[in-house]
Amino acid sequence: MCLGIPGRIVAITDETRKLATVDVAGVKREVNIACIIDGRALDDCVGDWVLIHVGFAMSRIDERQAQETLQILTELGEAQQEIAAMRASGRG
Amino acid sequence: MKYVDEFRDPEKAASLVAAITALAGPLAASRGRPLHIMEVCGGHTHTIFRYGISGMLPPEIELVHGPGCPVCVLPMGQVDDCVAIAETPGVILTTFGDAMRVPGSQKSLLQAKAEGTDVRMVYSPLDALALARDNPEREVVFFGLGFETTMPSTALTLLQAEAEAIRNFSLFCNHITIVPTIKAILDSPDLHLDGFLGPGHVSMVIGAAPYGFIAEHYHRPLVVAGFEPLDILHALWLVLTQLAEGRADIENQYGRIVPPDGNAAALDAITRVFELRPFFEWRGLGSIDHSGVRIREAYARFDAERKFALPSLRVADPQSCQCGEVLKGVIKPWQCKVFGTSCTPEAPLGALMVSSEGACAAYYQYGDLEGLRTQHAVGAA
Numbered sequence: 057m058c059l060g061i062p063g064r065i066v067a068i069t070d071e072t073r074k075l076a077t078v079d080v081a082g083v084k085r086e087v088n089i090a091c092i093i094d095g096r097a098l099d100d101c102v103g104d105w106v107l108i109h110v111g112f113a114m115s116r117i118d119e120r121q122a123q124e125t126l127q128i129l130t131e132l133g134e135a136q137q138e139i140a141a142m143r144a145s146g147r148g
Numbered sequence: 149m150k151y152v153d154e155f156r157d158p159e160k161a162a163s164l165v166a167a168i169t170a171l172a173g174p175l176a177a178s179r180g181r182p183l184h185i186m187e188v189c190g191g192h193t194h195t196i197f198r199y200g201i202s203g204m205l206p207p208e209i210e211l212v213h214g215p216g217c218p219v220c221v222l223p224m225g226q227v228d229d230c231v232a233i234a235e236t237p238g239v240i241l242t243t244f245g246d247a248m249r250v251p252g253s254q255k256s257l258l259q260a261k262a263e264g265t266d267v268r269m270v271y272s273p274l275d276a277l278a279l280a281r282d283n284p285e286r287e288v289v290f291f292g293l294g295f296e297t298t299m300p301s302t303a304l305t306l307l308q309a310e311a312e313a314i315r316n317f318s319l320f321c322n323h324i325t326i327v328p329t330i331k332a333i334l335d336s337p338d339l340h341l342d343g344f345l346g347p348g349h350v351s352m353v354i355g356a357a358p359y360g361f362i363a364e365h366y367h368r369p370l371v372v373a374g375f376e377p378l379d380i381l382h383a384l385w386l387v388l389t390q391l392a393e394g395r396a397d398i399e400n401q402y403g404r405i406v407p408p409d410g411n412a413a414a415l416d417a418i419t420r421v422f423e424l425r426p427f428f429e430w431r432g433l434g435s436i437d438h439s440g441v442r443i444r445e446a447y448a449r450f451d452a453e454r455k456f457a458l459p460s461l462r463v464a465d466p467q468s469c470q471c472g473e474v475l476k477g478v479i480k481p482w483q484c485k486v487f488g489t490s491c492t493p494e495a496p497l498g499a500l501m502v503s504s505e506g507a508c509a510a511y512y513q514y515g516d517l518e519g520l521r522t523q524h525a526v527g528a529a
């Protein structure tokens with residue numbers, strides 16, 4: 057209930073109730089998208105990747121931020137490898 | 149699925165562990181004890197056990213499992229009230245699966261259901277509202293619980309019920325709020341915490357600002373973390389980096405989901421529907437000021453507390469139960485006297501054994517129990 061699951065909005069199904077169909081790993085389900093509209097037209101939400109909790113899309117997944125975090129982790133990994141190599145060569 | 153596998157890469161995990169280990173040694177040495185880092189959220193506890201993260205970490209780091217599983221902190225008296233509502237003629241009681249198994253003083257909702265009471269498991273509060281629409285002659289009650297993560301969904305469902313003028317729907321509100329609880333833990337004399345992993349999905353709603361006092365007044369770092377293994381390790385590394393640099397800041401590791409200011413639409417729904425209670429009773433932790441919310445007067449007709457006569461008794465936890473000490477991180481789950489004997493996931497005595505996000509159930513399911521017991525025996529000898 058607290059973990060949530062990522063899915064993609066594929067269609068708006070009910071304008072007044074702010075309901076949309078999401079695709080979660082091939083499974084379709086209707087969810088409420090009131091929290092992720094962010095002032096946009098409802099149709100502009102189609103295609104969004106969102107995190108879904110108990111039938112509500114609660115956050116849009118920010119791809120740029122995800123890439124940034126992964127980039128930091130890659131750099132950290134490279135730095136660790138260099139440190140390890142320095143140690144192994146006895147000059148660290 | 150989007151950004152799930154990417155955050156499970158074992159190579160990156162290994163380098164993070166190496167970086168963490170390098171920082172942990174000197175920090176623990178300067179304190180003369182291991183570092184205690186609390187993961188507040190039960191979702192993190194679950195990831196930590198599922199992926200064996202404690203086992204990857206050096207002995208200089210001890211993870212303390214916090215009280216952030218809403219199912220686990222539900223006191224018996226609240227379950228009893230819920231059973232009383234369910235047993236009222238004409239009622240359909242709905243709730244999430246985990247909540248059905250929490251023991252009350254007489255029975256759980258699941259046991260009430262087995263006795264013929266109409267208790268139904270739903271995936272979403274919207275499913276409960278749909279039941280109310282389809283059964284106008286019945287009163288449909290949703291037993292709502294959770295931190296700020298699920299609060300907006302309940303609030304929006306209630307606003308939807310109002311918009312459609314649905315009269316036979318009500319909410320038994322047991323939502324709780326995380327910030328006063330972290331404060332209570334920081335004020336607790338038996339705990340010495342060096343830093344926090346902040347709850348990712350609560351923060352997606354409330355943002356990072358409400359944690360400011362932890363850095364400012366208590367001088368402890370908090371890093372909001374995601375729920376994949378690399379998220380946890382990355383956040384731990386950030387906490388340790390702060391400690392090594394002598395800083396205490398609020399940082400956000402989970403930027404792909406958590407906006408710095410939270411979610412305005414969700415916060416708006418919460419404030420429209422709910423207000424703080426003067427205090428709320430937690431299983432094992434006792435009463436914590438302003439830690440729960442209730443329905444505002446304006447929405448009184450959707451409030452199960454006002455619609456039903458509730459026994460509202462305070463029921464003490466069973467004597468043998470040590471949930472409170474586990475919740476505060478004073479003892480490890482397997483150190484509880486009844487762990488794995490009279491308290492198991494099949495027959496839970498305490499609520500921490502109920503949900504897979506509860507520390508006791510997580511240990512039971514994924515922990516190397518024999519290893520822990522032998523270690524403990526050696527340590528005690």
Ligand code: SF4
Pocket residue numbers: 468469470471472474481484485486487488491492497498499500501508
């Ligand atoms: S083993 Fe059972 S009784 Fe003991 S702390 Fe865990 S949940 Fe509570």
